[in-house]
Amino acid sequence: MRVAARIAELPPYLFARIDELKAEARAKGADLIELGIGDPDLPTPAxxxxxxxxxxxxxxxxxxxxxxxxxxxxxxxxxxxxxxxxxxxxxxxxxxxxxxxxxxxxxxxxxxxxxxxxxxxxxxxxxxxxxxxxxxxxxxxxxxxxxxxxxxxxxxxxxxxxxxxxxxxxxxxxxxxxxxxxxxxxxxxxxxxxxxxxxxxxxxxxxxxxxxxxxxxxxxxxxxxxxxxxxxxxxxxxxxxxxxxxxxxxxxxxxxxxxxxxxxxxxxxxxxxxxxxxxxxxxGPQDVVADLRATYRARRDVLCGGLREVGFDIVEPKAAFYTLVACPAGLSSLDFTARLLAEAHVVATPATGFGAAGEGFVRLTLCAPEVRLVEAVRRMAKVAAAFR
Ligand SMILES: Cc1ncc(COP(=O)(O)O)c(C=O)c1O
Incomplete structure (x- = not known):
């Protein structure tokens, strides 16, 4: 028995390593802030x-x-x-x-x-x-x-x-x-x-x-x-x-x-x-979409404003619910992701997961409540401090 070459040749799943790190952190009781997955956390309108x-x-x-x-x-x-x-x-x-x-x-x-x-x-x-x-x-x-x-x-x-x-x-x-x-x-x-x-x-x-x-x-x-x-x-x-x-x-x-x-x-x-x-x-009523935009805008201000204040280089999002954070000097996307997970218990996605030209950035999502984003900034400030 064998699988098709196209499946065998699929590149290894980059997120597998992050999943391992997440599982390790959780096993130690870490309270992870999940900003890795681009999936809205709010419910479908009633x-x-x-x-x-x-x-x-x-x-x-x-x-x-x-x-x-x-x-x-x-x-x-x-x-x-x-x-x-x-x-x-x-x-x-x-x-x-x-x-x-x-x-x-x-x-x-x-x-x-x-x-x-x-x-x-x-x-x-x-x-x-x-x-x-x-x-x-x-x-x-x-x-x-x-x-x-x-x-x-x-x-x-x-x-x-x-x-x-x-x-x-x-x-x-x-x-x-x-x-x-x-x-x-x-x-x-x-x-x-x-x-x-x-x-x-x-x-x-x-x-x-x-x-x-x-x-x-x-x-x-x-x-x-x-x-x-x-x-x-x-x-x-x-x-x-x-x-x-x-x-x-x-x-x-x-x-x-x-x-x-x-x-x-x-x-x-x-x-x-x-x-x-x-x-x-x-x-139906489109105020639900306007409200959603307002929610993401408030989250963007908290996350991007906060991260910039503690010294990170942020790519200001114009749309969608992502923001790229530039890796501190000397760290690859994967290294930075691993450090955020280990030291801040914040889950990010290395932008290299989307292609080699993503090197130098990690992606954070806005799909978490504001209070969690405030906490993410507080924890990431310590990582930033290590690079000053
Ligand atoms: C750029 C982009 N296109 C398409 C999709 C697929 O969305 P869906 O299949 O839910 O319509 C996604 C999902 O994350 C996406 O990021």
């Missing part, structure tokens, strides 16, 4: 849960759902794009429901990447872009995201032979793990680059509603984007629904259709009661 309850009791929703999503759900997603971004979408041809955006991000390479094709992925970046490119036999070209460029990839630095072979370009703003935003000009450059080299743009917009200043744009707002692109969206972060597994992809009809075709051969859609809860989320 009206969304109520919509699920109602729909779950209705036997009409107990059978296989449509592969591509209920019309009501796709219409609600299209209406959201219209309201929020001024992007007009045909719900029937330009939107497909997903079992969480991760599902669509994973399956998209199956629809558009042939063996040997190159895919451009951000480094650091959400690991699924790379893993599934490799699963379908594609090759990956990493685009480093550097602090001095606002964590935007330098498209001009992509070698011409790479651009010529590339089939897909992944972008993700608001960005995980850097919490950076894209500019309108950058998106314009992306469209021009995609047109020049006949490249598909896959934009991951999972964090669009978690922001601290100007609302983030959708890539699809950019003139010409609908000709070259698809965007992945999710209810997970906007409505604290990570456990529900519901999202959608929208954009160019051929790309959306190709992804839908993969799905007809893969899964049988998302439970209709969950889709109807998603409609309730998108069409």
């Amino acid at each position: 009206h969304v849960v109520a919509a699920l309850e109602k729909a779950a009791r209705d036997p009409r929703h107990h059978q296989y759902p449509s592969y591509v999503g209920m019309e009501a759900f796709r219409r609600a997603a299209a209406a959201f794009y219209g309201r929020r971004f001024g992007v007009s979408l045909d719900a029937a041809r330009e939107v497909v429901a997903l079992i969480g955006s991760k599902e669509g991000i994973a399956h998209f390479p199956m629809a558009v990447v042939d063996p040997g094709d190159l895919v451009l992925v951000p480094d650091p970046g959400y690991p699924v872009y790379e893993t599934w490119t490799r699963f379908v036999g594609g090759e990956v070209h990493k685009m480093p995201l550097r602090r001095d460029r606002g964590f935007l990839p330098d498209l001009a630095a992509i070698p011409t032979d790479v651009a010529r072979r590339a089939r897909v370009l992944w972008i993700n703003y608001p960005n995980n793990p850097t919490a950076a935003l894209a500019t309108e000009a950058f998106y314009g450059d992306v469209v021009a680059f995609a047109r020049a080299h006949d490249i598909i743009v896959a934009s991951d917009l999972a964090y669009s509603e978690i922001y601290f200043g100007e609302p983030p744009r959708s890539f699809l707002e950019t003139p010409g984007a609908m000709d070259v692109g698809i965007e992945f969206h999710s209810l997970s972060k906007t409505y604290n629904m990570t456990g529900w597994r519901v999202g959608w992809a929208a954009g160019n009809a051929m790309l959306v259709g190709a992804l839908g075709k993969v799905k007809t051969h893969t899964d049988s859609g998302c439970f209709e009661a969950i889709q109807l809860a998603g409609v309730a989320a998108l069409e």
Whole structure:
């Protein structure tokens, strides 16, 4: 018996070492502050849960759902794009429901990447872009995201032979793990680059509603984007629904259709009661989202303000619920993570978990109550003091 080469060749799971350190600390009775995992700690709004309850009791929703999503759900997603971004979408041809955006991000390479094709992925970046490119036999070209460029990839630095072979370009703003935003000009450059080299743009917009200043744009707002692109969206972060597994992809009809075709051969859609809860989320009161933003903003001020005061170099998050902390001189991302865990009982994620270009940073999340963030700062101050 043996497993497939693609599984055997998967790089070792970096977080395994951190899990070991966490287990050791817990065994010694440590009170760990978990700022490693990007999973909202607050509950799904009550009206969304109520919509699920109602729909779950209705036997009409107990059978296989449509592969591509209920019309009501796709219409609600299209209406959201219209309201929020001024992007007009045909719900029937330009939107497909997903079992969480991760599902669509994973399956998209199956629809558009042939063996040997190159895919451009951000480094650091959400690991699924790379893993599934490799699963379908594609090759990956990493685009480093550097602090001095606002964590935007330098498209001009992509070698011409790479651009010529590339089939897909992944972008993700608001960005995980850097919490950076894209500019309108950058998106314009992306469209021009995609047109020049006949490249598909896959934009991951999972964090669009978690922001601290100007609302983030959708890539699809950019003139010409609908000709070259698809965007992945999710209810997970906007409505604290990570456990529900519901999202959608929208954009160019051929790309959306190709992804839908993969799905007809893969899964049988998302439970209709969950889709109807998603409609309730998108069409119900949006003060819950404003409140959530206010909560993250207060947490950001406590954590980032506090860490800066005690001497850490912080990358101020513009959106999403992450912040990068620069490693004190001489420490790698993994070393710094280990020290935070051992000396402050604070769980961070080394940014190298998202790619080699993340070296020099750890990522902390804002997914913990303010009182815990205050405590995290107090404990991390001691680590900072050791480097003064
Ligand atoms: C950048 C990014 N994209 C997509 C996802 C997937 O979200 P979901 O599958 O819950 O929609 C995540 C989850 O953490 C993420 O960080």
